[in-house]
Structures are given as structure tokens and as C-alpha cells.
């Protein structure tokens with residue numbers, strides 16, 4: 001089994017797969033926004049593609065194309081960032097969900113891979129009318145994701161402040177593992193390495209007030225080796241989250257509806 005890219009199949013193939021029971025789909029929500037002087041604007045969308053694929057693979061699910069714009073108002077001080085309003089984002093979430101449920105998907109997993117999307121996603125899902133026999137599972141635990149990242153980074157003796165919340169060691173290592181040709185390590189510099197509570201209270205007023213380069217954390221110790229570990233750890237924690245939602249034992253057989 002394994003994962004399938006929704007947008008690489010014909011409609012006939014998609015229909016057959018759903019009829020044969022492959023009725024779970026992962027829909028990632030990334031962003032197009034600044035990631036410091038050393039990483040591309042598409043970083044969160046790459047994470048959507050790759051984490052989404054990893055989770056879909058564990059669930060024998062479809063992976064829908066990553067939505068490559070998100071709620072990035074707090075990054076607008078930096079060139080190239082494209083931001084959606086919460087209202088537009090909510091409409092996209094609603095339309096993606098209603099299209100997928102229309103075609104017979106029974107489990108729709110919404111996976112944000114950009115911090116600014118978590119809250120609007122939770123708000124959007126709360127407003128979606130329930131559809132009979134369709135389960136919407138939205139990963140809205142941003143602090144859980146950050147906590148898991150810090151735990152992974154600690155395996156490499158990286159502090160939470162270095163691991164960071166945006167373009168720090170954790171995210172840069174992931175990109176070194178996934179898209180090494182797109183990371184300019186010679187341009188990497190230490191960003192804001194203060195308390196997470198200060199980040200949470202200030203970041204949505206504009207990340208430039210915390211660091212002029214747009215970095216929260218310290219990307220300089222990032223490595224490919226750490227990135228591979230973070231990818232595996234994050235996919236595992238997403239899988240465990242999914243199993244908790246499904247109320248089944250993560251060590252048991254692959255869940256399939």
C-alpha cells in the first residue's frame with residue numbers, strides 16, 4: 001500500500017481507490033513566507049509536502065496538494081511573503097473539506113505546517129457543518145508540535161532557544177535533510193533566542209520586532225543528520241496523534257476505516 005499523491009492520478013483511479021477503501025486523505029496547509037536570510041519562502045510548503053507524505057504513508061492514505069499560502073501577516077515586513085486573511089483561509093479550508101467529502105473520503109486530516117495557520121484552522125473547523133460519516137481530524141496543537149521539536153533537538157544537545165520556533169536549528173535541519181540545495185548555510189545567523197513566552201506574546205505583532213532577519217532560534221548548528229531524525233520523529237508524533245484521535249493503540253495494526 002503506502003501513500004498516493006491525489007494530484008498525480010486520474011479521476012478514475014481516485015474513484016477506484018476510494019471504492020476499494022482508501023478513504024483517508026491528508027491535506028497540508030503551508031505558507032509562502034520569509035524564512036530568514038538562509039532558507040526559501042516555500043519552506044513551510046515543503047514541510048507540508050514531506051510531513052504530509054510521511055503521515056499518508058503510515059496511514060495508506062492519499063496526500064492532497066499542499067495549500068501553499070497561509071496566514072502570514074506577521075511576516076509581511078519581509079519581501080515576497082504572501083498572506084491570506086483569516087476569512088480567505090477559512091473559506092479555503094471549508095471548500096477543500098467539502099470537495100473531499102463530496103467524493104467519498106471518510107477521514108480528512110488537516111495538517112498545518114506553518115505556526116500562523118493553527119489558530120485560524122481550529123476556528124475554521126469549528127464552523128464546518130458536520131457531514132454524515134465524514135470525520136475531520138485537524139492537527140491544531142501548535143505547542144505540542146513545538147514541544148516535540150524541542151525534545152527531538154535535545155537528542156543533539158540543542159537547547160530549545162536554538163531549536164527555535166521559526167527558521168531555527170530544527171526547521172533548518174529539516175530543510176538540510178529535505179532540500180539541501182535550497183539552504184544557504186553561509187547566510188545563517190543567530191536570531192531571537194529568548195524565552196518562548198516572549199515569542200508567543202510578541203510574534204503576531206510582527207516577527208521583525210524580535211529579530212531583524214526574521215529568525216526565532218539559531219540555525220547555525222543545523223545538520224542533515226539531525227534533520228533526518230526530526231523528520232522521522234515528527235512523522236511518528238503525527239501518527240501517534242492520529243491514533244489518539246482514533247482512540248486506538250499506536251503500536252497496533254495500521255488503522256484503516
Ligand SMILES: [Zn+2]
Nearest residue numbers: 043044167171
Ligand atoms: Zn516555517
